[in-house]
Amino acid sequence: MKSELIAVSEANDFIKAHDNFVIISHANPDGDTLGCAFALCRALQKLGKKAKNICADEISHRYDFMKKSVEVQDFEPQTYITVDVADVKLLGDLEKIYGGKIDLAIDHHISHVDFAKYLLIEPHAAAAAQTVYKVILELGGGELFDDQIAACLYTGISTDSGCFKYSCADPETHRIAAELLEYNFDHSELDYVFFDLKTKSRIELEKKIYDSIEFFCDGKCALVSVTKEQLDSIDPEDVNGISAIPRCIEGVEVSVVMKQRSNGSWKASLRSNRDVNVQKICSAFGGGGHERAAGCSFGSAGLDEAKQRIISEIGKVLG
Numbered sequence: 322m323k324s325e326l327i328a329v330s331e332a333n334d335f336i337k338a339h340d341n342f343v344i345i346s347h348a349n350p351d352g353d354t355l356g357c358a359f360a361l362c363r364a365l366q367k368l369g370k371k372a373k374n375i376c377a378d379e380i381s382h383r384y385d386f387m388k389k390s391v392e393v394q395d396f397e398p399q400t401y402i403t404v405d406v407a408d409v410k411l412l413g414d415l416e417k418i419y420g421g422k423i424d425l426a427i428d429h430h431i432s433h434v435d436f437a438k439y440l441l442i443e444p445h446a447a448a449a450a451q452t453v454y455k456v457i458l459e460l461g462g463g464e465l466f467d468d469q470i471a472a473c474l475y476t477g478i479s480t481d482s483g484c485f486k487y488s489c490a491d492p493e494t495h496r497i498a499a500e501l502l503e504y505n506f507d508h509s510e511l512d513y514v515f516f517d518l519k520t521k522s523r524i525e526l527e528k529k530i531y532d533s534i535e536f537f538c539d540g541k542c543a544l545v546s547v548t549k550e551q552l553d554s555i556d557p558e559d560v561n562g563i564s565a566i567p568r569c570i571e572g573v574e575v576s577v578v579m580k581q582r583s584n585g586s587w588k589a590s591l592r593s594n595r596d597v598n599v600q601k602i603c604s605a606f607g608g609g610g611h612e613r614a615a616g617c618s619f620g621s622a623g624l625d626e627a628k629q630r631i632i633s634e635i636g637k638v639l640g
């Protein structure tokens with residue numbers, strides 16, 4: 322299904338004309354999809370609309386402050402919006418129930434695969450939260466913003482931009498974050514919780530990851546792998562952001578994190594430090610993402626075969 326591309330003002334006309342909203346986050350939710358969902362839900366509730374958030378997977382306790390920002394409302398759902406969802410498959414177990422019903426998708430993934438009736442997309446944005454910021458700004462002329470909405474959107478922007486360190490954090494990213502910082506929330510505490518704080522099991526996983534680092538392409542590619550046994554033994558939250566580990570090694574241009582799924586198959590998350598377009602590399606295997614961050618899967622291939630295939634594709638670019 323081809324989505325009709327719309328601008329912020331049209332998305333707002335759509336929202337104003339509808340009610341009883343279900344806002345859906347992607348499975349394995351992160352700060353951006355949740356920050357967008359809770360900020361938008363609170364804004365809609367403040368407008369007098371009925372709204373609720375749903376997600377296929379459990380939401381970590383780190384997001385409790387977001388959950389507290391919305392009222393739990395009971396109503397007959399009528400309008401379905403996804404936030405930060407690049408592909409209907411990423412709805413996880415909710416795909417079969419809501420997959421064909423999505424009215425509006427708000428996203429920022431260049432690899433977005435159409436599934437909604439209307440699509441509001443800003444592929445240059447560091448986070449979907451930047452677009453949701455604009456939607457809320459236009460919906461309420463600035464009146465809808467408050468400390469809670471600001472904290473949710475700030476978390477989305479900060480987590481998706483690696484705490485403003487990734488190249489996608491452009492002047493607009495900083496300007497929107499600066500506007501949000503005018504509200505009263507502890508951004509330093511949020512950044513500590515989302516970037517510095519680690520559980521003991523996370524540290525144990527990191528020890529194993531450091532032990533598994535392999536180098537290819539004259540040291541320009543670093544690869545680490547994590548088995549399903551290692552993943553099973555820890556909280557899924559503790560696995561987020563492990564791509565940052567090989568990517569900060571001097572001389573590494575492309576980093577690869579191989580993760581084994583519960584069915585035994587392998588997937589790769591690629592990160593690029595400079596010029597290499599990893600989205601292009603992953604698309605050779607039917608994957609997608611962004612220029613500097615992308616992923617793909619290898620079907621039934623074992624670890625050695627999957628590694629060989631991805632390294633050979635990376636080798637074509639890195640030489």
Ligand SMILES: [Mn+2]
Binds near residue numbers: 354405447448449481
């Ligand atoms: Mn995002």
